[in-house]
Amino acid sequence: MATLVSTFGGRPQSAPALREVPIEANVEARAFADRLRRGDFDVVVFLTGVGLRALLAVVDGDGGRESFVAALARTRIVARGPKPLAVLRELGLAPWITAPEPNTWRELLAALDAVGTRALEGLRMAVQEYGTSPAALLDGLKARGVRVVQVPVYRYSLPDDLAPLQAAVTAIVSGEVDVAIFTTATQVMHLLQVADAMRQGSAVREGLRRVVIASIGPTTSEELREQGLEIDIEASHPKIGFLVREAADRGPALVRAKRASEI
Numbered sequence: 001m002a003t004l005v006s007t008f009g010g011r012p013q014s015a016p017a018l019r020e021v022p023i024e025a026n027v028e029a030r031a032f033a034d035r036l037r038r039g040d041f042d043v044v045v046f047l048t049g050v051g052l053r054a055l056l057a058v059v060d061g062d063g064g065r066e067s068f069v070a071a072l073a074r075t076r077i078v079a080r081g082p083k084p085l086a087v088l089r090e091l092g093l094a095p096w097i098t099a100p101e102p103n104t105w106r107e108l109l110a111a112l113d114a115v116g117t118r119a120l121e122g123l124r125m126a127v128q129e130y131g132t133s134p135a136a137l138l139d140g141l142k143a144r145g146v147r148v149v150q151v152p153v154y155r156y157s158l159p160d161d162l163a164p165l166q167a168a169v170t171a172i173v174s175g176e177v178d179v180a181i182f183t184t185a186t187q188v189m190h191l192l193q194v195a196d197a198m199r200q201g202s203a204v205r206e207g208l209r210r211v212v213i214a215s216i217g218p219t220t221s222e223e224l225r226e227q228g229l230e231i232d233i234e235a236s237h238p239k240i241g242f243l244v245r246e247a248a249d250r251g252p253a254l255v256r257a258k259r260a261s262e263i
Contacts, residue, residue: 004244077097099111105140106218178212191204
C-alpha cells in the first residue's frame with residue numbers, strides 16, 4: 001500500500017497497527033474439526049481466508065487434512081468474500097453461498113435470507129471468527145433461529161513494535177498528516193488505544209477531524225463513526241488498489257477544503 005501511495009505521488013508514513021496471533025493450543029479449532037467430521041454441522045461460515053488457512057494448519061498438524069476437506073465437501077459452505085473463496089477453490093470446494101460486496105455481515109445475512117428464513121431455522125452453523133467476535137452477525141443468525149457454534153481461530157493484538165504507531169499519533173496531533181487511510185476496524189481501535197496510552201487520545205481524535213479519512217469499506221467506516229470520526233472517502237470496492245487510487249484522486253481537493261474551513 002505504501003508503494004501505491006508513492007506511485008500516486010504521496011509520501012506514505014506506514015504505521016502497522018495489528019498482528020494476528022493464533023489462539024493458544026487451538027482447542028476450539030480441533031474440537032470444531034472433530035465435530036465437522038462427525039457431521040455435527042449443517043453449514044460452515046468462513047469469514048476470512050487467513051482464518052481458513054489457520055484451520056488447515058491445525059488439521060495438518062493432526063494429520064487430518066484429507067478427512068477435514070472431505071467433511072467440508074459434505075457440508076454447505078458460506079464464504080463472506082473473495083479471500084475465503086480463493087482458499088476454498090484451492091481445496092476444490094464450491095461454496096453454497098458467497099456474500100456480495102462489500103462483504104460485510106449485512107450482505108452475508110441478506111444472502112442467507114434469500115434462501116428463506118424458514119430454511120435457516122434450526123440449522124447447526126459453525127462460524128469461523130476473526131480477531132474479534134462478530135457480535136452483529138451472531139445476533140442476526142440467532143434471531144433467525146440458527147444454532148450457532150463459534151470457532152475462534154486467531155485474535156488481533158497490538159504490534160510488538162509500537163514505535164511506528166506512536167509516531168503516527170504524534171504526526172496526526174502535530175498536523176503533519178493530510179490523509180489517514182484505514183483498512184480494518186481494528187486499526188482504528190488500536191490507533192486510539194495507543195493514543196490513549198500516550199495521553200493523546202483527545203488530541204489525536206481532534207487531529208483526525210482535520211485530516212481526510214479514507215476507509216476501505218463499511219465495516220471500517222462503521223467503527224470510525226462509532227469513534228465519532230467522519231469518513232471523507234470510502235472505497236467504491238473494498239480493495240486496497242481502489243482505496244489508494246480514489247484517495248489520490250479525491251484527497252487533494254478534500255484536504256484543501258478542510259484547510260480552508262479552518263481559516
